[in-house]
Amino acid sequence: MTHWNTITTAATLGTQRGAPDLGPMWPSGELSAPAGQSPERALLRTAAANYLWQLAGMRCAPQNSPVIAPAPSDESRQVSETAAWRLAKMLSGDRRELVSEWFSLAARAGSVLPLHWLPVALNGLQPGERTAAAAVLGIRAQWLAQQNPEWAEIAVSTAGLPIDRWHNGTLPERQAALASIRAADPVGARTLLQQSWQTEPPDVRAAFLETLLGSPGLSDGDEAFLEAALGDKRKDVRMAAVECLCRLPRSAHALRNIERLRPLLVLTEAEKGLLGRFKKRHLEITLPESLDKQAARDGVQPKPAAQQRIGERAYLLMQMIAMAPPAHWCERFQCDIDTFLKAALATDYATDLILALSQASVRHSDLDWIVPLGMELLQWYGQSERAPLASQVLPTLISAVPLPEQDAIMQRLFGACDPQQFQLLESALVATDVEWSAATTHLAFALLEKRIQPDKNQYPYPRQLLERWGLRAHAETAQREILRVIERAGEPSPWKNALESLQSLLDFRLAMKQELLP
Amino acid sequence: MWSIGRIEQLAPDAAAVKAAQGVAKPNKWTGLGRNDAVLWGECAGSGANPYQVRVELESAAGKCSCPSRKLPCKHVLGLLMLMVGEAVPTGSPPAYVQEWMEGRAKRAEAKVARAAAEDKPPDPEAQARRAEKREARVEGGLQQLEAWLADIVAQGLAAVRAQPETFWSQMASRLVDAQAPGLARRVSALSGFAVSGEHWQSRLLAAMARCQLLIDAYRRIDQLPAGLAAEVRTQIGWTQPQEALLSRDGLRDKWHVLGHRQSQDERLRMQSTWLSGLTSGRVALLLDFAVGNQPLPATYRIGQVFEAELVYFDGSPLLRALVKTRFESGPALHTLPAAVDVTQLQSRFAALLAENPLLERWPVVLGPVTTWVGSSGTVLVDSTGRRVPVTANFHHGWLLAALGGGGTVNLFGQWDGEMFDPVSVEREGRLYSLARIGELPVLSQVA
Numbered sequence: 001m002t003h004w005n006t007i008t009t010a011a012t013l014g015t016q017r018g019a020p021d022l023g024p025m026w027p028s029g030e031l032s033a034p035a036g037q038s039p040e041r042a043l044l045r046t047a048a049a050n051y052l053w054q055l056a057g058m059r060c061a062p063q064n065s066p067v068i069a070p071a072p073s074d075e076s077r078q079v080s081e082t083a084a085w086r087l088a089k090m091l092s093g094d095r096r097e098l099v100s101e102w103f104s105l106a107a108r109a110g111s112v113l114p115l116h117w118l119p120v121a122l123n124g125l126q127p128g129e130r131t132a133a134a135a136v137l138g139i140r141a142q143w144l145a146q147q148n149p150e151w152a153e154i155a156v157s158t159a160g161l162p163i164d165r166w167h168n169g170t171l172p173e174r175q176a177a178l179a180s181i182r183a184a185d186p187v188g189a190r191t192l193l194q195q196s197w198q199t200e201p202p203d204v205r206a207a208f209l210e211t212l213l214g215s216p217g218l219s220d221g222d223e224a225f226l227e228a229a230l231g232d233k234r235k236d237v238r239m240a241a242v243e244c245l246c247r248l249p250r251s252a253h254a255l256r257n258i259e260r261l262r263p264l265l266v267l268t269e270a271e272k273g274l275l276g277r278f279k280k281r282h283l284e285i286t287l288p289e290s291l292d293k294q295a296a297r298d299g300v301q302p303k304p305a306a307q308q309r310i311g312e313r314a315y316l317l318m319q320m321i322a323m324a325p326p327a328h329w330c331e332r333f334q335c336d337i338d339t340f341l342k343a344a345l346a347t348d349y350a351t352d353l354i355l356a357l358s359q360a361s362v363r364h365s366d367l368d369w370i371v372p373l374g375m376e377l378l379q380w381y382g383q384s385e386r387a388p389l390a391s392q393v394l395p396t397l398i399s400a401v402p403l404p405e406q407d408a409i410m411q412r413l414f415g416a417c418d419p420q421q422f423q424l425l426e427s428a429l430v431a432t433d434v435e436w437s438a439a440t441t442h443l444a445f446a447l448l449e450k451r452i453q454p455d456k457n458q459y460p461y462p463r464q465l466l467e468r469w470g471l472r473a474h475a476e477t478a479q480r481e482i483l484r485v486i487e488r489a490g491e492p493s494p495w496k497n498a499l500e501s502l503q504s505l506l507d508f509r510l511a512m513k514q515e516l517l518p
Numbered sequence: 519m520w521s522i523g524r525i526e527q528l529a530p531d532a533a534a535v536k537a538a539q540g541v542a543k544p545n546k547w548t549g550l551g552r553n554d555a556v557l558w559g560e561c562a563g564s565g566a567n568p569y570q571v572r573v574e575l576e577s578a579a580g581k582c583s584c585p586s587r588k589l590p591c592k593h594v595l596g597l598l599m600l601m602v603g604e605a606v607p608t609g610s611p612p613a614y615v616q617e618w619m620e621g622r623a624k625r626a627e628a629k630v631a632r633a634a635a636e637d638k639p640p641d642p643e644a645q646a647r648r649a650e651k652r653e654a655r656v657e658g659g660l661q662q663l664e665a666w667l668a669d670i671v672a673q674g675l676a677a678v679r680a681q682p683e684t685f686w687s688q689m690a691s692r693l694v695d696a697q698a699p700g701l702a703r704r705v706s707a708l709s710g711f712a713v714s715g716e717h718w719q720s721r722l723l724a725a726m727a728r729c730q731l732l733i734d735a736y737r738r739i740d741q742l743p744a745g746l747a748a749e750v751r752t753q754i755g756w757t758q759p760q761e762a763l764l765s766r767d768g769l770r771d772k773w774h775v776l777g778h779r780q781s782q783d784e785r786l787r788m789q790s791t792w793l794s795g796l797t798s799g800r801v802a803l804l805l806d807f808a809v810g811n812q813p814l815p816a817t818y819r820i821g822q823v824f825e826a827e828l829v830y831f832d833g834s835p836l837l838r839a840l841v842k843t844r845f846e847s848g849p850a851l852h853t854l855p856a857a858v859d860v861t862q863l864q865s866r867f868a869a870l871l872a873e874n875p876l877l878e879r880w881p882v883v884l885g886p887v888t889t890w891v892g893s894s895g896t897v898l899v900d901s902t903g904r905r906v907p908v909t910a911n912f913h914h915g916w917l918l919a920a921l922g923g924g925g926t927v928n929l930f931g932q933w934d935g936e937m938f939d940p941v942s943v944e945r946e947g948r949l950y951s952l953a954r955i956g957e958l959p960v961l962s963q964v965a
Contacts, residue, residue, distance in 0.1 A: 004720070012719045014674025040668035041730065048727035052875050055935040056868035060860050062903035068888060071923035081963045082522070085955075092958040094536075116921040116950060116961040124958075144920055148891070504540060 004054060007047050015039045022046045027053035071143045076112045079136070083515035084117040091124030095508055097471060099125075103133045105516040112138035119144070122151045130172070166192060171204060175211045182212075190225055202234040209240035218244055223251045230297055242299030246323045246363050253298055257323050260295060264288060264317055267333040267343055281335065283343035287313035288320075299323070310352060318352050322359035326369040337372055345376070351386060358393050362400035367409075370397050374413050407437045414443040441474040445481035452489050466498045470505035475513060479506045520575070521965060525598045527780075528578055528816045530588050532956060534595060541596030544605045550597075551609035557601055558615045561593045571597050572615045574622070578816045581618055589813050633761050652697050656754060659696025660733050663689065663705070667726055675719050679712050686712075700755035704729055714910070732876055748832030749874055758831050760840060768827035768842040771795035773802070774851055775822045776881070776930045777941035778951060780814060789814045792881050792930070792941065793828075793839075794855050801881050802828055802839040820942055820951050821850040821964045834874045837881075852949040852964060854942075857885035857928045860904035867935055884938060885928030889918040898929065898938060909939040913959040914952045921945055921961055 003025045010020050019039045025046050037045070079087075083106070090099050106113075113121055118141050125133055145151035152170070162177040169177060182189035193208060200208070209229065212218060218226075222244070229241035230253075245253040266284045291302050295316075304315040329340050344353040354376055361369040374397055380390035401409050436444065448466075470478070482503050489495045529535045541561060544550070548568065550559040557575060560568040563584055571593045573580035580594035600606050611619070666689055670678050678685065686709035693702035704725070711722040735742065735750045742750065752758070773793040780789045789806040808814045818824075825845040830836040858866065863884055870877055887898040890905075896915030899905040908915070921927060921943065931940040942951045942964075949964040 008719050008723050011671055011723045012675045014677065015672050017674070038668060040671040041664070043671055044667060044727050044730035045734070047723050048731040048875075051724045051727055052731075052871060056871045058935070059864050060904040060906065063905060065888075065890060065899045065903055065905065068890065068919075068924045070925060081965065085523070085960075085962065088955050088958060088960050092956050114963075115923050116917055116963070118920050119916040120958065120960055140923070143924075144916075147919065148916065507543075 004050055007043065007050060011043060011047065015043060019043060025050060068147065069143070071115065071140045074112055074138050074140055076138065077110060078114045079106055079111045079117070080515060080518075081114075083512070084113060084120075086512060086515060087113075088117065088120045088124075091120065095505070098509065098512065100129055100132050101471075101509070102512060102516070103129065103136050105513055106136040107132070109517050111516065112136055112140070115140060115144075122148075131176075163192075171207060175207060178208060178211050179214065186219060187221065190222060194225060202232075202237055205229075205232065206234070206236040206240045209237065209244060213240075213244055213247070218247055220248060220250055223248055223253075227251075227253065230299070239299060242323075243363075245299075249325045249328075249364075254324070256294065256298060257320055258328060260288070261320050261324060265321075265329075267329075267335060267340065270335070280346070281333075281339060281343050283340075283347050285317070285347055285349060287311075288316045289313070291316055295320075314349060314352060318349075318356040321353070321356040322363070324360060325364045326357055326360045326366050327364075337369060341372060341376065351389070355389065355393060358397055362396055365400050365402060367401060367405060370401060371409060371412060373397060374409070375416050378413065378417055407440050410436065410440050411443060414440065414447060417447065436472055436474050438474045438477040441477040442481065444469065444473065445478065445485060449485050449488050452485065452493075452495055466502045467505055470502045470509065473506065475506055475510045479503075479510055482506060520598060520602050522599065522602055523962065523965075524816055524819065525595055525602065528590060528598075528813055529595055530590070530811045530813060534588055534590075534592055537592035538595035538599060541592050542599035542603070544600065547597075547600065549612060550600065550606045551611065552601060552606045553608055553611065556611060556615060556619060557597060557606060558611060559597050559600070559606070561596070563593075569593050570614050572611075572618050573597060574619070578813075579622070587811070589811055655696045656698050656736075659693050659698045659701065660736065662692055662696070663701060663729065664733055667730060670726065675712075675722055679718070681712075683709055685709075698755045700753045701729065701732065702755070704732070728876065735876065743834070745832065745834035745836075746874055749834045749876065752831070752833060753876055763829050763831060763840055764842050766829050768829040769795070769798060769800065770825070770827040771798045771800070772823055772825050772848060773828065774855070775818045775820050775824075776801075776854060776883070778818065778820050779941055785809060787814055791818045796823065799855070801837065802830070803837050803881065804839060804841065819850075819964070821852050821949050823848040823851050835870055835877075835880075850964075852944070853947055854883045854885070854928045854930050854944045854949070857883040859900040859902060860884075860898075860906055861902070863906070863933055867933055871935070879932040879934040879939070881930070881941075882933050883928055883930050884933070885944075886926035887929065888924070888926050889915065889922050891915040891919050901926070906933075907937050909934075909937045912940075914940065914961065917952075917959060917961045918943060921950065 006020055007022075007025060010018075019042075022042055027049055083102075087099070087102055090096055090102060113136055118137065121133065121137060122141060122144065141151070162180045165173045165177040166181065178189060178193065181192065197205065209226075212222065212226075226241045226244050226248075230238055230245070232238050232241065242253075245251050248254060264286045266286075268282045268284065270281055271279050291300060296302065300316055300319045302316075303312060304310050308315070310318065326337075329335075330337060333340065341354075341357075344350060344357070347353065354373065357369065358373050358377070360366075361373055374394060377390040377394045377397070380386040398406060398409060398413075482499065486496075486499050486503065489499055493499075525538075526535050529538065547559045547561050552558070552575075555575060556572060558570075558572040560570055563569050565584075567583075569582055569584040571580070571582045573590075573594055578590075580590045580597075582591050582593045584591055584593055586592065597606075686705060690702040690706040693699070693705060708722060708725055708729075711718060711725050714721055732750065732753055735746075736754055739747050739750055748758075772795070774796055775791060776794050777792040778790070780787060782788070787808045789808075791804040791806075793802040793804065794800070795802070804818070806814050824847040826841050827843045827845075828839045829842050831838040831840070863882060866882070867880060870880055884898065884906075885900075887900050890897050890899055895910070896908045896912055896918070897905045898908065918927065918929075918940070922945065925945075928944045929938070929940045930942045930944075931938050933939075940952055942949060943961065944950070950961040951964060953960050953962045
């Protein structure tokens with residue numbers, strides 16, 4: 001036991017319980033304890049001398065240290081210090097919602113984060129943002145993640161062969177590997193999936209089916225595998241398989257569905273001759289009596305959710321319609337989309353039919369149907385019962401459109417929209433994943449300007465609604481347009497707060513962009 | 519040179535920065551202008567008249583006619599942001615700015631004159647009486663502390679571990695009343711050692727033993743060399759009048775700013791700026807204090823080099839200093855001075871302890887070291903494989919490890935004999951400061 005330990009032990013127990021002989025504890029003979037002091041003071045003084053003696057004499061011996069591999073060099077352009085500082089502030093809560101945009105801008109510039117900012121990003125990113133961030137984190141994030149296991153999941157490895165990652169990776173890595181193998185070799189990818197299918201846990205099985213749903217898309221070759229998955233023990237997996245099968249119009253699943261629908265929906269024949277053209281065609285609807293076993297296996301649910309206002313039998317029918325490709329109806333009844341929609345709207349089930357057809361258009365990304373359905377949904381504004389449904393469905397409808405065409409669809413909707421329908425469109429707009437084009441942004445702000453005019457005596461406009469616009473608008477255009485709108489709103493205006501916070505969001509985005517794409 | 523980072527440093531809180539960003543829009547301002555010394559503009563606010571805002575650039579002192587009690591207010595910060603964004607043209611100052619500048623110059627003169635007047639002590643006898651009274655109070659405080667320490671040792675450290683926070687803070691308050699704030703600070707720190715995890719007994723006993731050493735030193739202050747005696751008085755809590763110090767001859771050198779840190783206790787905010795003399799090789803520490811929401815001066819930036827005459831406070835070894843006269847600034851330097859390895863770090867600290875056994879910590883450049891983050895914390899390993907730990911509660915470990923990229927860095931920081939407390943870091947000719955954004959630790963490259 002060292003002297004210091006002896007002294008500490010004596011102090012911990014207290015000198016009341018006895019003190020050791022402190023004489024020999026003094027570090028050297030030259031220093032000696034003054035005589036005639038209390039045991040407490042003697043102990044403190046001895047401790048002071050001993051401690052300082054130790055502190056001054058302490059020298060470290062070399063130790064074997066773990067060897068840290070040097071970080072791989074990365075010649076890519078580095079994100080500027082100002083931009084990285086902004087990212088850190090965003091990750092700690094200042095406009096957190098713009099983090100994804102920050103990363104996509106940085107990726108567009110081909111920049112990577114400097115080493116000293118990597119831990120900040122790795123700690124602050126949420127799971128959904130990791131894929132988008134991968135390019136900007138760069139290869140050195142993986143080097144860093146090798147040293148800190150907490151980051152292993154975030155820095156999703158794209159190194160090595162996809163097949164190795166498929167066998168040894170984490171779930172996100174395996175999903176990415178599956179997608180990339182499928183792009184090159186769809187059959188081989190499916191075989192791999194089938195090999196391990198039985199031993200994968202249910203959540204993982206459902207996740208892989210979702211991967212199949214994404215790019216590069218499904219093919220008829222996948223049908224047998226998916227059909228087998230309809231018999232899975234887990235509902236999540238079965239429903240994921242249904243989603244996939246719905247999208248294969250030549251599959252047995254799809255054909256069974258069409259067969260089930262055949263007697264239930266009939267459009268009256270078009271009459272011949274000139275007069276016949278002006279005569280309306282009617283949609284005759286028969287509700288299914290009950291749910292048979294095969295339909296249940298094909299994914300038709302017996303009962304609607306409690307909040308859904310729909311009869312049980314109507315619900316069965318609508319699910320079937322939502323699975324069928326919308327193009328089927330024009331083909332079967334030899335009619336155009338407009339005729340079919342008009343007939344559908346004239347029935348007692350107009351609302352449910354539009355919703356079911358919208359869902360079908362989303363599943364089949366059918367642009368021809370999405371536009372007229374969107375126009376119809378716009379009409380629902382101002383109808384107290386249907387407006388909330390429309391504001392739910394319109395955004396999903398727009399986001400089902402392939403990215404390059406989203407903007408065009410929005411422009412068409414804007415063209416058809418009057419200022420009163422504005423709120424509906426407002427929520428639809430923010431559902432898109434792409435930045436609006438300059439033209440769309442211009443249309444949106446023109447509409448906003450019109451909407452503001454008659455608004456002098458309204459309640460204060462909620463700023464969150466408009467702020468969401470700020471996330472997607474084309475920043476340069478919007479920054480110009482907003483000045484005009486603010487001027488138009490005048491002062492005082494119930495819009496003032498909402499417009500100013502939209503403006504500051506736009507300024508923020510523009511500053512971010514300038515820092516990343518100088 | 520102004521940057522957004524420096525403006526944020528000047529701001530009283532994060533809300534002020536945000537508010538200032540809202541104000542920093544050219545369309546909200548009229549009559550914007552600047553010259554080499556001062557910056558001005560009028561900002562539309564909610565009042566009928568626009569607020570007149572002016573900022574002196576060198577000292578970062580600003581004035582605004584708005585009623586905000588935050589200092590500096592969002593208008594001053596916003597105006598600085600506009601200038602950083604290069605949205606302010608040069609021009610000649612309008613009347614309200616000139617008046618303010620003249621007023622400032624007059625007040626500064628008056629202050630110097632007042633200080634000169636105070637140089638002649640009005641009544642040496644009264645002063646001596648006051649000093650005597652304080653000596654008596656301090657002596658009373660020392661006796662209380664000594665009895666209290668002895669009591670703890672008699673009962674045993676294990677017994678006081680269960681004591682509430684007030685057990686320590688009450689003794690610290692009594693020492694403040696006894697006009698021994700330096701001792702009070704040491705006593706407040708004891709409560710932290712009592713709950714500091716494994717080996718707490720050792721840390722607590724060492725800190726208490728050093729209190730006893732300080733008391734003993736003060737009792738025998740007449741036998742100590744002058745420097746150490748001054749050091750002991752400072753550590754007890756006596757202050758050295760700055761006017762007297764400034765009348766001495768100082769050390770003129772080109773001073774390089776190595777590090778910078780702000781800390782806060784209950785009421786007082788403190789800013790430490792460490793300097794290194796390019797010619798003399800001497801280190802110096804400048805301290806600034808601010809009470810409440812008063813701003814701390816944002817005069818120095820890491821890497822900056824300026825020529826100045828510095829006067830050291832009495833002490834041993836000399837460290838704390840005052841700027842007596844400041845001359846021009848030179849180009850910034852983004853490297854740290856020559857570094858020591860772990861063995862040199864320890865032997866130099868031993869020599870300093872021999873000079874002043876009460877020394878708590880010393881600023882030093884350590885390197886080249888690799889940073890290694892293990893399960894028990896961050897360690898710095900030098901080229902010989904010798905390693906030292908960084909201070910507990912160090913949050914920049916992974917940032918340093920990442921910056922190093924598997925290679926080495928040089929660190930400027932404080933060494934307390936056992937642990938290293940990094941302040942700034944250099945890698946490949948670039949300098950970084952250990953900063954925080956809110957609670958988030960970051961390494962910020964010095965521009």
